[in-house]
Amino acid sequence: xxxxxxxxxxxxxxxxxxxxxxxxxxxxxxxxxxxxxxxxxxxxxxxxxxxxxxxxxxxxxxxxxxxxxxxxxxxxxxxxxxxxxxxxxxxxxxxxxxxxxxxxxxxxxxxxxxxxxxxxxxxxxxxxxxxxxxxxxxxxxxxxxxxxxxxxxxxxxxxxxxxxxxxxxxxxxxxxxxxxxxxxxxxxxxxxxxxxxxxxxxxxxxxxxxxxxxxxxxxxxxxxxxxxxxxxxxxxxxxxxxxxxxxxxxxxxxxxxxxxxxxxxxxxxxxxxxxxxxxxxx
Amino acid sequence: xxxxxxxxxxxxxxxxxxxxxxxxxxxxxxxxxxxxxxxxxxxxxxxxxxxxxxxxxxxxxxxxxxxxxxxxxxxxxxxxxxxxxxxxxxxxxxxxxxxxxxxxxxxxxxxxxxxxxxxxxxxxxxxxxxxxxxxxxxxxxxxxxxxxxxxxxxxxxxxxxxxxxxxxxxxxxxxxxxxxxxxxxxxxxxxxxxxxxxxxxxxxxxxxxxxxxxxxxxxxxxxxxxxxxxxxxxxxxxxxxxxxxxxxxxxxxxxxxxxxxxxxxxxxxxxxxxxxxxxxxxxxxxxxxxxxxx
Numbered sequence: 001x002x003x004x005x006x007x008x009x010x011x012x013x014x015x016x017x018x019x020x021x022x023x024x025x026x027x028x029x030x031x032x033x034x035x036x037x038x039x040x041x042x043x044x045x046x047x048x049x050x051x052x053x054x055x056x057x058x059x060x061x062x063x064x065x066x067x068x069x070x071x072x073x074x075x076x077x078x079x080x081x082x083x084x085x086x087x088x089x090x091x092x093x094x095x096x097x098x099x100x101x102x103x104x105x106x107x108x109x110x111x112x113x114x115x116x117x118x119x120x121x122x123x124x125x126x127x128x129x130x131x132x133x134x135x136x137x138x139x140x141x142x143x144x145x146x147x148x149x150x151x152x153x154x155x156x157x158x159x160x161x162x163x164x165x166x167x168x169x170x171x172x173x174x175x176x177x178x179x180x181x182x183x184x185x186x187x188x189x190x191x192x193x194x195x196x197x198x199x200x201x202x203x204x205x206x207x208x209x210x211x212x213x214x215x216x217x218x219x220x221x222x223x224x225x226x227x228x229x230x231x232x233x234x235x236x237x238x239x240x241x242x243x244x245x246x247x248x249x250x251x252x253x254x255x256x257x258x259x260x261x262x263x264x265x266x267x268x269x270x271x272x273x274x275x276x277x278x279x280x281x282x
Numbered sequence: 283x284x285x286x287x288x289x290x291x292x293x294x295x296x297x298x299x300x301x302x303x304x305x306x307x308x309x310x311x312x313x314x315x316x317x318x319x320x321x322x323x324x325x326x327x328x329x330x331x332x333x334x335x336x337x338x339x340x341x342x343x344x345x346x347x348x349x350x351x352x353x354x355x356x357x358x359x360x361x362x363x364x365x366x367x368x369x370x371x372x373x374x375x376x377x378x379x380x381x382x383x384x385x386x387x388x389x390x391x392x393x394x395x396x397x398x399x400x401x402x403x404x405x406x407x408x409x410x411x412x413x414x415x416x417x418x419x420x421x422x423x424x425x426x427x428x429x430x431x432x433x434x435x436x437x438x439x440x441x442x443x444x445x446x447x448x449x450x451x452x453x454x455x456x457x458x459x460x461x462x463x464x465x466x467x468x469x470x471x472x473x474x475x476x477x478x479x480x481x482x483x484x485x486x487x488x489x490x491x492x493x494x495x496x497x498x499x500x501x502x503x504x505x506x507x508x509x510x511x512x513x514x515x516x517x518x519x520x521x522x523x524x525x526x527x528x529x530x531x532x533x534x535x536x537x538x539x540x541x542x543x544x545x546x547x548x549x550x551x552x553x554x555x556x557x558x559x560x561x562x563x564x565x566x567x568x569x570x571x572x573x574x575x576x
Contacts, residue, residue, distance in 0.1 A: 008380065008480075009380065009381065009382075011377075012377040012378075012380040012381050013381060013384070015373070015374065015377045016374060016377050016378060016381065016388045019370065019374040019377075019388075019392060019451075020388065020391045020392060022370075022448070023391070023392055023394060023395055023448070023451065023452065024391065024394065026403075026406040026407060026409075026410060026448070027394060027395075027398075027406065029406075029409075029410060029417070030406055030409060033409070041415060042415055044415050044416060044417045044419075044420040045417035045418075045420050045421060046417045094301075095301045095302045095305070096302065098298040098299075098301070098302075099298060099299045099301075099302040099303075101298055102294075102295035102296075102298035102299045103295075103299075105288055105289055106288055106289055106291060106294065106295035106298075107288050108292060108295045108296065111295070114299055114303060117303065117306060117311075118302060118303070118306060121306055121310045122562060123555070123558050123559050123562050124310050124314050124555070124558075125509055125558065127509050127512065127531045127534065127535075127551075127554065128314070128317070128534075128551045128552075128554040128555045128558060129310070129313040129314045129316075129317050129551060129555075130534065130535060130538060130539075130551070131317070131320070131538045131539075131544065131547055131548060131551070132312070132313035132314070132316035132317050132320065132548075133309060133313040134539075135313075135316070136308060136309065136312065136313055151305060151309065152305070152309035154305055155302055155305040155306045155309065155310060160302065175288075175289075179289075184289075185289045185291055185294055188289075210396065210397055213397075213399065214397075214398070214399035214400065214401075214402075214513075215399075216399060216400065216401045216512060216513030216516070216517075217512050217513065217516075217535070220516070221539070232399045232401050232402060232513075235401075235402065235405065236401060236405075236516070236517045239405060239517075248415065252409075255402060255405065255406070258399070258402060259397065259398050259399075259402055262397035262398070262399075263394055263397045263398070265397065266393055266394070266396060266397040267390055267393070267394070270389070270390060270393070274389075274393075274456055277453075277456060278456065278457060278460045
């Protein structure tokens with residue numbers, strides 16, 4: 001070990017604390033704002049400690065209904081975001097795991113062509129094809145539907161690549177043994193491959209849940225009705241700095257409610273998430 | 283690769299690939315080809331007549347001072363965001379590598395912003411810095427700084443870059459920590475025995491060995507600054523004031539959906555596609571190298 005003098009460690013701790021402060025402060029301050037009255041917020045600077053309106057503000061936001069976002073309740077928006085994030089995560093994992101399975105464990109004409117067709121989609125993010133994709137959504141009648149919000153985001157080259165890489169590390173003997181024992185492709189998939197992929201699936205789930213929850217451009221385009229919006233989009237609609245009527249204390253509550261679920265997912269599933277993140281992106 | 287054991291089914295694999303291929307074809311290839319096609323058409327705003335104009339849209343876009351301006355904005359914005367997101371993250375990761383106790387707690391406290399949508403990150407910062415109710419803005423003004431990111435272009439850029447970088451620090455931190463852990467401790471210790479001080483060890487051993495991670499993150503952060511920051515810009519500045527924060531992606535959106543310049547928006551999409559292909563190619567060259575040396 002080198003340089004284990006206490007002074008060095010104190011410097012390291014101090015730096016990290018400054019880092020944590022910078023990272024956490026905007027979030028903490030928003031929380032503080034969400035516990036104060038509108039009048040306090042409108043007279044900056046805001047106190048650094050939470051106020052006494054916690055219960056009142058959160059109850060109003062959750063059960064009082066907020067007029068600014070077209071009369072849609074925060075509960076409905078949180079539900080929409082959850083549905084979208086879960087559908088994207090589960091859908092992505094499902095379709096990529098079976099396509100990776102096909103590419104690795106079968107031999108068939110055009111196999112590599114298909115693989116490359118999937119692979120190249122890495123280079124076509126939504127931003128480079130927004131107008132025509134929007135037109136497809138209109139033609140299929142998918143505007144303002146959960147299918148429209150999630151389907152186009154489900155095809156994922158990264159998830160397919162990850163599963164493919166992982167499947168290729170599975171020894172061929174395992175498959176041969178399974179076949180000798182009379183297992184067909186489905187049996188092998190369910191009883192051997194899926195249990196082995198558990199960690200990868202958990203990691204991908206966290207990453208894709210966050211991805212789905214934080215989408216912006218796509219939900220902005222494919223939703224017109226307020227009751228189909230995600231909470232991120234609704235929040236954007238609530239905020240108007242020019243408008244004196246903005247209910248800032250309720251905006252802050254909504255902000256906290258919008259960032260809480262993904263933060264909880266990341267913090268509590270940290271172990272899988274960190275491993276998965278570093279591995280997926282390699 | 284040695285030929286591996288497989289299942290003999292002929293039809294099943296197509297069935298397994300079908301869902302992904304269907305989604306890819308409908309939502310990726312078809313729209314992308316439409317973008318290519320549309321980029322060579324000129325359509326009147328009512329959609330009554332279309333005319334094939336070849337590369338005229340590209341010529342027009344590439345000669346448009348507004349487009350060149352947003353190119354500039356994007357480059358400044360990407361470089362600033364990547365630097366501001368990576369340097370502090372590296373610094374924090376080096377510090378976290380030294381700490382023995384509490385490393386897990388620091389990590390937990392530092393990864394929050396990863397989970398926050400870019401648009402919301404922008405709103406959190408705007409809440410602190412907006413001229414009418416932002417607490418920090420009020421403090422800046424009392425210190426005599428004229429601060430109004432909603433009217434002052436450079437300040438708007440600073441605010442958007444700060445929010446974008448802030449959100450990305452946790453991601454970079456995680457990768458730098460993983461990169462640092464992969465560096466053999468014996469190398470660092472050998473250098474210490476030879477009398478290399480801490481700074482020297484960092485620049486001559488740790489930093490060069492981290493190069494693959496750094497380069498990878500550089501690509502990822504550039505892509506992030508290009509695309510994912512749309513939400514921040516849309517939520518915080520709306521491309522303004524003036525066109526100070528109008529990046530390429532924001533302009534594609536604005537020209538296509540707000541100004542309804544379909545042909546030009548499509549041509550911009552195609553140019554963006556070329557940029558993404560280039561960035562991806564760079565990334566894969568690097569991946570290949572890493573396989574060789576890693």
